[in-house]
Amino acid sequence: MTPTPTRTLRLLTANIQAGSTTRRYSDYVTRSWSHALPAGQKRVSLDAIARLARDRDIVGLQEADPGSLRSGFTNQTHYLAEQAGFGYWSHQPNRRMGGVASSANGLLSRLEPVEVRDYALPGRIGGRGVLLARFGDGDDGLVVAVAHLSLGANSRIAQLSFIAELLSQYPNAVLMGDFNCVADRPEMQALYRHTRLQPPGCIVPSFPSWRPEKAIDHILVSDGLRTLDTEALPAAHSDHLAVAMNIQVPAHTLRSL
Numbered sequence: 001m002t003p004t005p006t007r008t009l010r011l012l013t014a015n016i017q018a019g020s021t022t023r024r025y026s027d028y029v030t031r032s033w034s035h036a037l038p039a040g041q042k043r044v045s046l047d048a049i050a051r052l053a054r055d056r057d058i059v060g061l062q063e064a065d066p067g068s069l070r071s072g073f074t075n076q077t078h079y080l081a082e083q084a085g086f087g088y089w090s091h092q093p094n095r096r097m098g099g100v101a102s103s104a105n106g107l108l109s110r111l112e113p114v115e116v117r118d119y120a121l122p123g124r125i126g127g128r129g130v131l132l133a134r135f136g137d138g139d140d141g142l143v144v145a146v147a148h149l150s151l152g153a154n155s156r157i158a159q160l161s162f163i164a165e166l167l168s169q170y171p172n173a174v175l176m177g178d179f180n181c182v183a184d185r186p187e188m189q190a191l192y193r194h195t196r197l198q199p200p201g202c203i204v205p206s207f208p209s210w211r212p213e214k215a216i217d218h219i220l221v222s223d224g225l226r227t228l229d230t231e232a233l234p235a236a237h238s239d240h241l242a243v244a245m246n247i248q249v250p251a252h253t254l255r256s257l
Contacts, residue, residue: 011174149180
């Protein structure tokens with residue numbers, strides 16, 4: 001039997017905290033101003049994240065500012081795409097905070113998506129979303145979704161059920177992002193029951209970045225895709241580490257090679 005042609009894709013997911021710096025729990029209080037004002041080293045942090053993303057094929061971002069006061073009205077997803085040399089980028093603004101700050105999911109890609117859609121996620125408090133990109137024709141094409149889930153378990157139950165329904169028709173899917181929970185939480189079972197997404201093969205703690213203890217940032221892949229390796233990497237001075245993964249996908253799931 002002739003082996004199915006495959007392609008290796010280099011993936012990265014990162015909660016970039018809008019370029020703000022958090023190196024210890026006390027910084028949430030003492031540096032709270034950085035979440036609302038454009039001062040600080042945000043551009044330096046973004047440049048460090050661009051260097052991290054530069055050797056990846058597809059990058060999912062959470063807490064990327066789409067262009068509010070705190071980022072100096074810079075669309076951070078666009079900025080990272082330009083600095084890291086990505087030909088394609090999309091973003092999904094989903095939270096506005098007091099008119100001075102905003103937050104978005106983002107997607108950077110070296111492959112041209114066939115389609116990109118964004119969806120609002122259910123929850124007790126609004127402002128969460130999932131960004132979905134298709135990279136091949138038909139239901140067999142590769143689908144990559146980027147999400148940032150709520151802190152509350154009840155909201156995550158509704159959000160993960162929504163995402164499971166969204167991805168249930170796609171046999172070749174990747175879901176990445178900040179889940180705000182570990183992979184074996186009860187609410188995660190909706191994904192494993194109703195899609196072909198699998199629990200991660202290894203646990204990679206990603207939060208807090210200065211003493212990672214909790215694996216709450218994930219890249220989940222369908223059972224027809226092969227995970228080669230996974231590691232956590234500093235995302236500049238964010239309070240989350242980025243998670244990097246290399247996977248093998250069937251060549252026919254992509255529009256072009």
